[in-house]
Amino acid sequence: MPIVCAERLSKTYRVAQKQPGLGGTLRHFFWRQSRAVEAVRELSFSIEPGEMVGFLGANGAGKTTTLKMLSGLIHPTGGSLLVAGHRPQRRQASFLRSITLVMGQKQQLIWDLPPMESFRVNAAVYGLDDTEAKRRINALAEMLELGEELTRPVRKLSLGERMKAELLAALLHRPSLLFLDEPTLGLDVNAQARVRTFLADYNRRHGATVLLTSHYMADITALCPRVLLIHQGGLFYDGSLEALTQRLSPCRLVRLELKTPVPAQALAAYGQVEAIDGREVRLLIERDQLTGSVARLLGDLEVLDLEVADPPIEDLIGQLFQQGVVQ
Amino acid sequence: MTIAKGLRIARVLLSSQYAYMLEYRAEIALWALSGVVPFLMLALWSQVDAGAAGPQALGLNRLQLSRYFLSAFIVRQFTIAWVVWAFEEDALQGRLSHALLQPLHPLWRYLSAHLAEQATRLPFVAVLVGLFFLLQPDTVWLPSLGQALTALLAIWMAFAINFLLQSAIAILCFWSERASALERLLYIPYLFLSGLVAPLEVFPPAVRAFALWTPFPYMIAFPAQLLSGNPLTISGGFVAMAGWIALLLPLVGLLWRAGVRRYSAMGA
Numbered sequence: 001m002p003i004v005c006a007e008r009l010s011k012t013y014r015v016a017q018k019q020p021g022l023g024g025t026l027r028h029f030f031w032r033q034s035r036a037v038e039a040v041r042e043l044s045f046s047i048e049p050g051e052m053v054g055f056l057g058a059n060g061a062g063k064t065t066t067l068k069m070l071s072g073l074i075h076p077t078g079g080s081l082l083v084a085g086h087r088p089q090r091r092q093a094s095f096l097r098s099i100t101l102v103m104g105q106k107q108q109l110i111w112d113l114p115p116m117e118s119f120r121v122n123a124a125v126y127g128l129d130d131t132e133a134k135r136r137i138n139a140l141a142e143m144l145e146l147g148e149e150l151t152r153p154v155r156k157l158s159l160g161e162r163m164k165a166e167l168l169a170a171l172l173h174r175p176s177l178l179f180l181d182e183p184t185l186g187l188d189v190n191a192q193a194r195v196r197t198f199l200a201d202y203n204r205r206h207g208a209t210v211l212l213t214s215h216y217m218a219d220i221t222a223l224c225p226r227v228l229l230i231h232q233g234g235l236f237y238d239g240s241l242e243a244l245t246q247r248l249s250p251c252r253l254v255r256l257e258l259k260t261p262v263p264a265q266a267l268a269a270y271g272q273v274e275a276i277d278g279r280e281v282r283l284l285i286e287r288d289q290l291t292g293s294v295a296r297l298l299g300d301l302e303v304l305d306l307e308v309a310d311p312p313i314e315d316l317i318g319q320l321f322q323q324g325v326v327q
Numbered sequence: 328m329t330i331a332k333g334l335r336i337a338r339v340l341l342s343s344q345y346a347y348m349l350e351y352r353a354e355i356a357l358w359a360l361s362g363v364v365p366f367l368m369l370a371l372w373s374q375v376d377a378g379a380a381g382p383q384a385l386g387l388n389r390l391q392l393s394r395y396f397l398s399a400f401i402v403r404q405f406t407i408a409w410v411v412w413a414f415e416e417d418a419l420q421g422r423l424s425h426a427l428l429q430p431l432h433p434l435w436r437y438l439s440a441h442l443a444e445q446a447t448r449l450p451f452v453a454v455l456v457g458l459f460f461l462l463q464p465d466t467v468w469l470p471s472l473g474q475a476l477t478a479l480l481a482i483w484m485a486f487a488i489n490f491l492l493q494s495a496i497a498i499l500c501f502w503s504e505r506a507s508a509l510e511r512l513l514y515i516p517y518l519f520l521s522g523l524v525a526p527l528e529v530f531p532p533a534v535r536a537f538a539l540w541t542p543f544p545y546m547i548a549f550p551a552q553l554l555s556g557n558p559l560t561i562s563g564g565f566v567a568m569a570g571w572i573a574l575l576l577p578l579v580g581l582l583w584r585a586g587v588r589r590y591s592a593m594g595a
Contacts, residue, residue: 074591096428096429096430100428106425108425113346113347124339
């Protein structure tokens, strides 16, 4: 039975409209106008317990709004939603105990006090006794590689340390359903990697379900076998990242290092020339012609190195959002 | 929620909020100092009293007047509520979202923050009261145990009324992003009808009668009169306070249930 089940989920906001300048300001003061914005439009999907699902979309696509509805923060304007057997917007205590929402750009830790103070509060709110709270804090701190940072004021922590402490605070009650909105936002590459390892570990240990949004595709590729792609509030794709790549790009990317430079016209016979930088060449070759074209390249030219890969998923999704259509 | 669990949450919330407030002790000292309006009013009314109308013009003699304004200062210090500003900022910045996602009503957090702030204020208030007694030794008085306990209860109930009234306005943030503007509208009647600038006896009977139908006199004047030992009808005051709490408590609950449906988690 799915742990998340959304059917024709919609959310419409009223947004005030104001023209620039003094005239616009006066008109806005006396005749305030607003328009309806469809942030989420008839979105349907379901998630099974234990799944790790990536939620992809451009800024403003409706990802965060959807997460807010799934966690019960905001009420949908249409459709139906069942999360962990509850209507999220009712925010029943048993529902709140089973979920967590981590927002990369918002913190729950008390700014001027050490993270330990926030953990004590969370432990009391979620009904953990001191021994159990201490045990869980130690276990999570070990997984997150946190130590003396927990007794330093939050304002004195680095962004990476703060994010890890945020995760600890958010997971202390051991939720079975994690909504993560940009949990690695602004972190350096090492900190991103540690957070990813931690999330995979948490998922494995506790069988938790994870729905993750991130602008860093490395987060999605490392953690999420399945992705939901939304655009302008609607669902465009639901499936594996690999299948999405194949669907978005009928070509594979071939990187070549040649012994001597070759003109673009000569290379066009093997595939679409994407870039030439001296002896380094990037070609896009259709998947069904890949083997033949690579064999010909190796036979015809002096190739020092050759690498075949899928085009970067970021580029494909970026193109998709520019085009605005997915088949 | 069991009583033991509720008490544990209260203890932990209060101790962490107290630790937080101590980080801002200098600011709280300044806030305590800024609450000296009753002392200024005492100086003003003392001048009026010294004039032709005589000390009985306010219905209180000079000693009673001094003790009244000192009591008003103490009551004010422990009944101040700022939930509307804190809540408005949290709602606008999206910080309310985290509190809404925990199985504890967010207003409990604001309540514990207020109580922790009162505990932080206590030493500063004690110093100011000590200074007052040093400058006016004839005003020193020690209320009886019964008087002190009833005054304490009245101060606590006055705080409850103020907190609930502000909470009701704060919840209007769900409809209007600047609910604190409404609070400012209430400040003028609060200032004059609460007994902060003058004892209610100064006002014409009609205004006094009207004031008694509002919650304001119970926020300062009634507890201050109790603490200073001035004559008044105790039972009537407590009944009125209980009535206002009984009215405001479900109102806050109703507004919350309706308002939270409109929350859009701005900034989050």
